[in-house]
Every structure is written in C-alpha cells, then in structure tokens.
Amino acid sequence: MNAPATTLAQRIGEQLAREPAENGLPRWARELAARDRARFLDHGLPHRRLEAWKYTPLDARPAPGEAQSPVDGFDAGEGVLVRLVNGAPQELPAGLPEGVRLRTIADELAEAPEDLRAALESIDTESPADVMTALNNADLGGGLVLRVARDVDAGQLVLCWRDTAQAPALANARVLVWLEEGARLDLVEDFAPGRALNVVQQFHLAPGSRLRHARLQAGLDASWLVTRTEVSQAGHSVFEQASLDIGDGLARHDLGVRLAGSGAACTALGAYLPGGEAHVDHHLDVRHEATDCHSTQTFRGVLQDRGRAVFNGRVHVLPGADGSEAHQSNKNLLLSHDAEVDTKPELVIEADEVVASHGATVGALDDKAVFYLRSRGIGEPEARRMLTGAFCREVIEAIGIDAARDAFLARLESHLEVRP
Amino acid sequence: MLKISNLHATVDGKEILRGLDLEVGAGEVHAIMGPNGSGKSTLGNVITGREGYEVTEGSVTYQGKDLLELSPEERACEGVFLAFQYPVEIPGVNNTYFLRAALNAQRKHRGEEELDSVAFLKLVREKLEVLHIGDELLHRAVNEGFSGGEKKRNEIFQMAVLEPRLAILDETDSGLDIDALRTVAEGVNRLRSPDRAMVLVTHYQRLLDHIEPDRVHVLANGRIVASGGPGLARRLEEEGYAWLDEGGIAEVAEAS
DSSP states (O other), X not given: OOOOOOOHHHHHHHHHHHSOTTTTOOHHHHHHHHHHHHHHHHHOSOOTTSGGGTTOOGGGSOOOOOOOOOSOOOOOTTSEEEEEETTEEOSOOSOOOTTEEEEEHHHHHHHOOHHHHHHHHHSOOOSGGGHHHHHHHHTTTOEXXXXXXXXXXXXXXXXXEEXXXXXXXXXXXXXXXXXXTTOEEEEEXXXXXXXXXXXXXXXXXXXXXXXXXXXXXXXXXXXXEEEEEEEEEOTTOEEEEEEEEOOSSEEEEEEEEEEOSTTOEEEEEEEEOOOTTOEEEEEEEEEEOSTTOEEEEEEEEEEOTXXXXXXXXXXXXXXXXXXXXXXXXXXXXXXXXXXXXXXXXXXXXXXXXXXXXXXXXXXXXXXXXXXXXXXXXXXXXXXHXXXXXXXXXXXXXXXXXXXXXXXXXXXXHHHHHHOO | OEEEEEEEEEETTXXXXXXXXXXXXXXXXXEEEXXXXXXXXXXXXXXXXXXXXXXXXXXXXXXXXXXXXSOHHHHHHTTEEEEOXXXXXXXXXXXXXXXXXXXHHHHHHTTOOOOOHHXXXXXXXXXXXXXXXXXXXXXXEETTTOOHHHHHHHHHHHHHHHOOSEEEEESTTTTOOHHHHHHHHHHHHHHOOTTOEEEEEESSSGGGGTSOOSEEEEEETTEEEEEEXXXXXXXXXXXXXXXXXXXXXXXXXXXX
C-alpha cells in the first residue's frame, strides 16, 4: 500500500499551526481560538456517525477543488459591494449612510466590545456536530461586523465571495450583524467558491428591526461551502432568508433562529437544484420561544444526475410560546434514478393555541402537465424546463429584495437552459 | 383533411377503439356522440398522441401525412388542437407566458417570425374581446384554481389564439352553464372556415343547438355505428342511445 495521503483535516491542522490567528487578539479571543483549535484537532471533520451530518460526512468527501472562482458577480445596483477573497474582506466601502458601521472583525476585536465577545462565545462548540463552528472560532480574525443604528435603513449590502488559486486548504470567515431597534438591512450574498469556505454568521435583530437575506450559491465543481447562520430575534422583528443553490459542488447550510420576542416573524425560502455530483444540505432549527411568533419554511428541490439533497427542518414551539404559527413545506422533484433526497420535517409543539402545518413530498414531473404543454406545440425539453422552473420559481418570486429576486430568477433560467 | 381507417387502439391492454372509420373534410364540422365508455375521449387522445394509448391497427392520415408518426408537439405544430375534457392545472406557469411559448413554437415550425410580447399581447386582447372573456386569466397560472367553466373557456381561448387547422373538442360542453356554453359555441363558430375542420365530441345534443354540424356520428363500442345529418343528433336527444342496440341502425338513413 502507498503511504496515506495527507487528509484535509491534517492540512487544516497544519494551516492553523502555521498561521496562528490569535496575534493581536484580546485574551478571551485567544483563549476561545486555542480551545476550539484543540476541539477541531480532537474531533476532525464531521463524519456520518453524527446524526446531523450523516448524509453529508465531510470526512468522507473527496478533498475540495483548487479552482479559481469566476470574477463576475452580482450587480449590486444602488447597494454597497464588498468583495471577500478566500474569506477575507477586501477594501471596505467609504461613504456609508450615517448610522451604518461596517468594519473588519479584526478591527472590532482590537476594541473588543462586550457584545462581540458575548456573540462569539454564545455558540456552544463542545459537540463534534459543531466542529465546523469550532474550526471557525479557531481561525478568528477574518470577516465583517456590521452595525445599523436605531431606525436607520442601511439599504442593500452585497457580499461577493470569491476564491483565488492561492487560498488555504479551507478558508474561514465570520459575519456579525447588529440591527438596533427599527433598523433595516437587505443583505445579498453571492457565493461562487472554487475551494472550501466555512462561514459562520450571527444576526441580532432588536425589536421592530428587519433583515432580508438573499443568498446565491453557484460553487464550482468539487467546491465546498459550509454556512451556519444563527439569528436571534427580539419582539416584532422580521427575518426573511432566501437561498438559491445551483452550484456544482457541496453546500451545507445550517440556519438556527430564535424567535425570542413576542410577535417576531421569520421566513426561510430555498430552491436547490443539484445535478452532476452536486450536494446540498439544508438544516433548519427554528425555536419559538415567545408568544405570537410566526415562522414559515418553504423549500423546493430539483435533483438530476447523481445530485443529492438533504432537508432537515426542525421547528420547536417551546412551552409558553402560545399563539405560535409555524408552516413548513419541502417538495422535491427527482428527475433521475441516480439522484437522492432525504427529507425530514421535525415539528415539536409544547405550547397551546398553536397553528402548525408541515409537508414533504418527493415526486417526478407530472406527465399530464408535460403532455398538456406538448399538445400545444411546446417541445418536450422545453416543456420539462418550464415545469421545473415553475416548481422553483414559486419560492424565488417570493424574495422581497427586488434586485436579488430578478437576478436569482435570471440565474435560475440560465441554469435550466444548461440543465433542462 | 383527416382520414381515419380501421383504427384499433388499446389502453392498458384493453381494446377501446375497434375498427373506427372517419373522414372529415376541410371546412366541415363533425359531431361525434355516444354513450359513456364508447371510446369518445380515446379518439381525441389517439389523434393528439397521448402516451398510454397504443394503436394496434389502422391508420390516421392528416393532410396527407401519417399523423401517428409525429410527436404530440409536431402534431400541434402541424395544426392539430385538442380542447381537453379535463384541462390540467399548472401552478407557477403563467397563462400568457405559456400561450406565447406555444404560439411561437408553432410559428417557428411554420417558418414564421416569433411574436414579441407587445405584438402577442395585442393579439391576445383582440381574441379575448371577441370571445367576451375577461383579461384576468392572462395574469393567472395555467388553469390553476380555475372553475370548470373557466377552464373550458381557457381552452377555447387557446384555440382562438393558436388557430388550428383541425380542432377536436372533447366534451367541452359538459358541466357548463349557458354563458360558458355560448363562449364555446362562439369560439367554434368564429373559427369555422373553408380550410379548417372541427370535431365536436359530446354526450349531449345541447352544444349542437348553438353549432350546426355538417355531419353527426354515433360511436358505440369503439366504432362508428351510425352517421347522418343534424337530425340524427336530435333523435339521439329524444330517444337516447338504447335504440342503437335494438337494431335501429337501419333507420338512420331516414333521420339524416
């Protein structure tokens, strides 16, 4: 037997040892990074014996690619654009509206505000299932912090994530957002990784604030994108997230939402279209902790070739969260015998006067509908494309950010042109 | 225009059509009547090429071509149209978008220029006005949430826009109120022309009060058992289909 090749986990370990990220960090941050570096070295990459990773065992995947991302990106229009290369923010824009503060996480750490410390320490990384967050903590220092002051509308911020050929084995980045009372932000993310990227995001929504988050993932073949988004919502805040996954690589998205104040509302929409060898895994964990909160999750999947998708939608209505309303729907079109989808809605209700619904389906295109379109002169490939597009368009058309909705619809159409 | 000879067709291995002969010339409107289960809908499905309908014997010639050799979309592009008995709901596909894609596919097939959205909308509004159909159906998904009458109106509207050479209406009149029935009749009568043929498949004579057919045929057990003029339809209305079983076929000559 040949000598075993260096595993990705080993290469990441060497990378952490070679470039200690903690230089210049406050003591608590150095301790956090050191503790979680040890945890990563101890646990390694997530494996299939972990329930949360059983369909997406990163340790068993081929090593991520080493391709350079395409340069072109989402047209920010009137918004503010920040490019992040290999996870590191490039030049930050000047002239932001008053009440909007955008800085690198390194600059924020130098001042070490208490809320930043509380946020970074808030995610429990003891379990091996949270090892990707531990890895992110171990490599602190890359990323952004955005703060929007009370009643300020920050407009649209576009984060354009790209890789170069000189990237580390796996890049880590952190995005933290604080919206004060009544503040508003539209956050659009354009991910086109060529390698491996591990992003942890933490959004804090004060009472009455609104964050709309639209995310496009068009990763290259063999790329990895691992995101974890933790949202805490105070009373009457609104969080709307929409994802479109049309990449050729692997994407794992964890979304955790705490509806912690009465009357908060959150919507998560997603369309994923893995073909080839692509793999998309959505894990949701929505917690209704306060009264009269609403949550909706609507996800649509189209699987082709050997495409693979995972949907795990957990909604937990805690005792006392009376008057909650929770609706979940996950529908999948399986267009190939070799494709596979694993869908698992999980609804736990421990409160009174709760309105809840959930449903998951896996099926093929409706032959009757295909024939109906063909009987009017539309060719079979076009008929299938129209029906497949319609299946996903429903969720993309519901995106509240106009520019993102139009751009995502255009990307969806061009994706279907290539892959009917 | 359409010549069907000795057509045998099976569905799930069960023979439904058993030697059907029918000839429809350009400019003619034919009605096919018959009891439930006689094979009326199967005929429309075979002509438009629906999967699951297997032709085991016989031929269907349309404008000199072997229709059975063509795919459903090729048949449509050659001018064959079926108004469905049960139009399909297609959530997420806008009615206008769908109809423009269909018309442009047919125009492309004929070597004509495709219509842009402005020209298409102009055409569509003309058709709606003539048929007295409101334009709210343009903004909706294809048949989604439509009432039975709205679905049938939408079929006639599609027919008016696509202007087929051969239109088959499969029980388009069933379950319609009098206003919707008039829309259907209006759509058919407006499309009548010397170079176009239509086949109305129906259970009742009602539609034929509004559309005078050139020929009426009775389908039973997968074959045309009687043919005649409009008088045949009225006789069926008065006497039902039972007399066919009682050796009444000989009387048909008098009825026509």
